[in-house]
Amino acid sequence: MKIKDHYAVMMVALSSIYFVTARFGLSLNAVSGFATLVWIPTGISLAFLLVFGLKYWPGIFIGAFLANLFTGAPLLSALGIGLGNTSEALIGAYLLIKIVDFKNSLERLKDVLGLIIIAAIFSTLFSATVGVASLYSAGVISASSILSTWTAWWIGDTISNLVVAPFILVWMSSKFRLKTSLKKLFEAFVAILFFSFIYLIIFANFLGLPAEKLHFVYLIFPPLTWIALRFGQRGAVLAILVFSSLATLSTLLGQGPFINASPSENLIALQIYMAIISITTMILASITSERERLSKVKDEFISIASHELKTPITTIKGYNQLLFEHLSKHPDKKAIYYSSKLNDLIGYLTRLIADFFDVSKIQAGKLDLQKEIFGMDELVKEAREDIQHLSNVHKIVLKGETKKQIFADRYRIRQVLINLLLNAIKFSPKANKINIFLSSSKREVKIEVQDYGIGISKKDLEKVFERFFQANTNIRQSVSGIGLGLYICSEIIKQHGGKIWANSIKGKGSTFSFNIPLET
Amino acid sequence: MKKILVFEDNAGIAELVEIILKERGFSVKTVENGKGVLRVVKKIKPDLILLDILMPGMKGQEVIKVLKQEQTTKNIPVIIFSALNEIQDIAKNSRADDFLPKPFDTTDLVEIVKKHTSS
Numbered sequence: 013m014k015i016k017d018h019y020a021v022m023m024v025a026l027s028s029i030y031f032v033t034a035r036f037g038l039s040l041n042a043v044s045g046f047a048t049l050v051w052i053p054t055g056i057s058l059a060f061l062l063v064f065g066l067k068y069w070p071g072i073f074i075g076a077f078l079a080n081l082f083t084g085a086p087l088l089s090a091l092g093i094g095l096g097n098t099s100e101a102l103i104g105a106y107l108l109i110k111i112v113d114f115k116n117s118l119e120r121l122k123d124v125l126g127l128i129i130i131a132a133i134f135s136t137l138f139s140a141t142v143g144v145a146s147l148y149s150a151g152v153i154s155a156s157s158i159l160s161t162w163t164a165w166w167i168g169d170t171i172s173n174l175v176v177a178p179f180i181l182v183w184m185s186s187k188f189r190l191k192t193s194l195k196k197l198f199e200a201f202v203a204i205l206f207f208s209f210i211y212l213i214i215f216a217n218f219l220g221l222p223a224e225k226l227h228f229v230y231l232i233f234p235p236l237t238w239i240a241l242r243f244g245q246r247g248a249v250l251a252i253l254v255f256s257s258l259a260t261l262s263t264l265l266g267q268g269p270f271i272n273a274s275p276s277e278n279l280i281a282l283q284i285y286m287a288i289i290s291i292t293t294m295i296l297a298s299i300t301s302e303r304e305r306l307s308k309v310k311d312e313f314i315s316i317a318s319h320e321l322k323t324p325i326t327t328i329k330g331y332n333q334l335l336f337e338h339l340s341k342h343p344d345k346k347a348i349y350y351s352s353k354l355n356d357l358i359g360y361l362t363r364l365i366a367d368f369f370d371v372s373k374i375q376a377g378k379l380d381l382q383k384e385i386f387g388m389d390e391l392v393k394e395a396r397e398d399i400q401h402l403s404n405v406h407k408i409v410l411k412g413e414t415k416k417q418i419f420a421d422r423y424r425i426r427q428v429l430i431n432l433l434l435n436a437i438k439f440s441p442k443a444n445k446i447n448i449f450l451s452s453s454k455r456e457v458k459i460e461v462q463d464y465g466i467g468i469s470k471k472d473l474e475k476v477f478e479r480f481f482q483a484n485t486n487i488r489q490s491v492s493g494i495g496l497g498l499y500i501c502s503e504i505i506k507q508h509g510g511k512i513w514a515n516s517i518k519g520k521g522s523t524f525s526f527n528i529p530l531e532t
Numbered sequence: 533m534k535k536i537l538v539f540e541d542n543a544g545i546a547e548l549v550e551i552i553l554k555e556r557g558f559s560v561k562t563v564e565n566g567k568g569v570l571r572v573v574k575k576i577k578p579d580l581i582l583l584d585i586l587m588p589g590m591k592g593q594e595v596i597k598v599l600k601q602e603q604t605t606k607n608i609p610v611i612i613f614s615a616l617n618e619i620q621d622i623a624k625n626s627r628a629d630d631f632l633p634k635p636f637d638t639t640d641l642v643e644i645v646k647k648h649t650s651s
Contacts, residue, residue: 315617319586322615326635327544333638334551362635369617382620423620 023071026060029053030075037168038083051168053079054139055176057101058131062116063184066105073098085152092146096139100169104135116185118178118245119301124294127181132173132287140166164276171283174290175256178249199242207235207251211258215268226269229285236289240297248297256286307376314372318365325365329358356402367496371479374503381421381507388414388457392450395426399433406437406446414452419531420508428501428512432461432524435497440465440521452530456510460525468516476514477502501526534649537578538562539569539595541587545634549582552638553645566590570598573605579649582632585614585622593626600627609648 033052057072077094085093108114112126144162147153153161210231212218221228232255239247262268263282270282336351373379392410400408418425436446443464451458468476475481480495505512505526516522536558540546543564550560561576563569566587573581581599585592592612599605612623613632623631632644 318617319615322634323542323545326615327542327548329635330545330548330552330638334548337638358635366617382624 019067022064023068023074026057026068026071027075027078029056029060030072031079034076034079035082038079051165051172052176053172054097054100054136054169055172055174055178056180057097058104058135058173059116059177059180059184061101061105062108062114062181066102066109069098069102072101085147086150089146089150089152092149093143096142096146099142100135100139103138104131104173107131107135116181118182118185118249118294118298119305121295121298121302124298127173127178127294128291131177132170136166136169136173139169160276163280167280167283171256171286171290174287174294175253178245178290178294179253182245182249200247203235203238203242203247206238207255210235211255215259215262217267229269232289233292236293237296240293241300244301245294245297248293252286252290252293255289259286311372311376311378314369318369321365322362325358325362329355329362332358359402367500370500371496374500379503379507381424383419383421385417385419386422387417388450388452388459391422391426392429392448392459395429395433396448399430399437402434403437406440406444408433408446408448410448410450412450414450414457416452416457416530418457418528420528421504424504425508425528428504428526429459429461431497431501435524436461436463436465436522439463443521454530456527456529458525458527460523462521462523464521467518467520467522468514469518473514473516477512533557533559534579535559535561535576536580536582536645536649537573537576538582539566539587540582540584541565542584545584549641552641556642556645558645558649566595569595570602570605573599573608574602578608580645581608581610582645583610583612583628585612585619586616593622596626596628611644611648 030053033056037051037053053072053075060068060071073094076097077090080090080093081087107130108126111130112122114126115123118124118127140162143165144153144158147161148155148158209218213221213231214228236248236251236255239251259268259270259282263270263278270278270285272278273281332351332354336348336355339348339351370379396408396410433446433448440446440463445464447460447462449458449460449462472481477498478495479499481499482495502512505528508528510526510528512524512526514522514524536553538546538549538553538560540549540562541564546562546564550562553560561578563572566589569590583592583595592614596610596612599608599610609629610627611630611632612619612626612628613634613636614622615634616622619631619633622628629648630644632641
């Protein structure tokens with residue numbers, strides 16, 4: 013049995029932690045002796061209930077009751093304060109679970125907003141109000157100090173739920189993995205240096221800059237933004253906790269920008285500062301996580317969708333080919349024609365799905381090239397033959413050779429060439445010839461595909477490689493494109509360090525060319 | 533007569549592959565789930581295995597690993613076929629002898645099977 017399965021042990025642990033942190037908090041500059049500006053136990057209580065379960069609430073009550081009793085509160089007041097502190101954590105945790113379906117990792121915006129509004133701002137009202145009422149009715153505080161005590165109490169609890177609770181929640185919500193890349197480790201190191209440097213400027217007269225000036229306080233946002241964007245919510249809440257602790261410590265020691273007014277005013281200014289830092293950084297980190305997750309979900313969806321679409325196409329294609337073979341043995345010209353049309357369309361559909369997949373990969377920056385060394389002549393011959401099968405109207409003529417080996421992604425280069433050839437066929441319905449020119453220099457190999465088709469207007473020529481671009485044509489086609497093919501081609505060639513371009517004369521034909529550098 | 537063992541959970545594709553290969557004179561046995569692959573292979577002793585890498589009850593890459601470690605099955609060529617876009621990578625990273633992306637041409641299927649059974 014694990015420790016966390018023992019109700020009593022967990023409860024004693026919670027009340028002890030509460031007691032110790034509460035005594036520590038009360039020893040620091042308490043307003044009216046009880047309301048303190050650094051109230052760690054609130055955040056711990058909330059996090060404890062959210063991580064281990066609401067059933068541990070009595071632990072909070074015992075801890076709070078004893079801590080206040082030992083600080084000198086009358087018995088009834090201590091009971092009242094204990095009740096207030098317990099209801100704060102219980103109401104906060106309960107509402108978070110009920111209303112936002114709270115996830116401790118704080119990786120969704122609604123979790124962060126829930127924590128801010130429900131836990132930090134709302135539930136803390138109970139503790140402050142019940143606690144101050146208890147003290148007042150027992151005559152511990154006078155009517156004149158009700159407001160200042162209440163304010164200090166409420167802000168102290170709010171900050172705790174914004175700084176302490178998130179740290180515990182996030183770091184307890186997933187297993188800590190030490191495995192990380194050296195690059196990331198280095199980045200973390202630089203970020204920590206930057207962060208420390210800014211802290212020293214704001215709070216420690218670093219470089220002789222006057223630390224008591226308020227305008228330096230904004231400097232903390234660049235490092236925190238960096239951490240939130242690159243190290244997620246874990247990095248964010250850790251940085252918030254460390255910075256808040258250091259800032260509080262410096263202020264208590266009389267250093268930094270929050271030392272010019274009365275002690276409690278100084279601390280309130282500091283706390284508002286910490287609250288704003290915590291809120292903005294956590295929101296930023298959660299949005300970053302959401303965006304990353306969204307893009308992952310999108311990738312997965314496209315991957316699954318393309319797999320699921322291809323499965324039935326496999327069957328349709330196969331049966332159609334069987335039908336075609338069967339018909340060829342029992343000649344029926346019309347049926348053979350219909351079947352071959354079907355085959356073209358299935359081919360088109362397959363390419364379309366592959367195109368969608370490629371575009372999603374390109375957009376995500378994940379078009380990984382699988383480079384190998386191969387001969388360009390064979391590749392071009394192979395592609396020519398494959399496409400020649402598809403057209404009995406056009407004769408595809410290969411001119412020139414290179415005898416060069418290139419280091420590139422064979423599959424992708426072939427895809428580019430096939431795409432250009434299919435376009436050449438598609439856009440030259442009345443011509444009967446397509447040329448492929450193959451040449452090379454010391455630095456590159458060049459392939460050109462020339463057709464004698466409808467051509468492209470000058471205006472459109474600039475845009476043919478853009479995503480979803482389609483030139484206006486009058487060709488009536490059984491299938492029309494969606495403007496992805498050339499975009500994918502240009503991305504593939506770009507990633508190889510090559511260039512792709514087009515020349516065309518409207519009505520005379522087009523030539524699409526690309527080159528691939530020979531790697532030295 | 534060469535014996536081809538096909539692991540394919542999609543009934544439509546399984547039947548199709550069976551028809552195509554039987555017409556070309558292969559003997560075909562189809563298994564529609566991935567349980568106990570090694571046992572099935574040892575029992576049937578095929579000349580070639582066509583393996584859909586995504587099947588309920590198994591992970592294609594692991595099946596290949598098991599087959600290639602076993603003395604009696606390691607020399608049987610394994611061709612993976614799948615509609616997964618990453619099939620080429622998977623073939624490279626596993627010990628599959630060849631791969632066939634779906635959708636395939638009947639001629640490609642026949643060629644690849646012939647190529648690996650002729651030697």
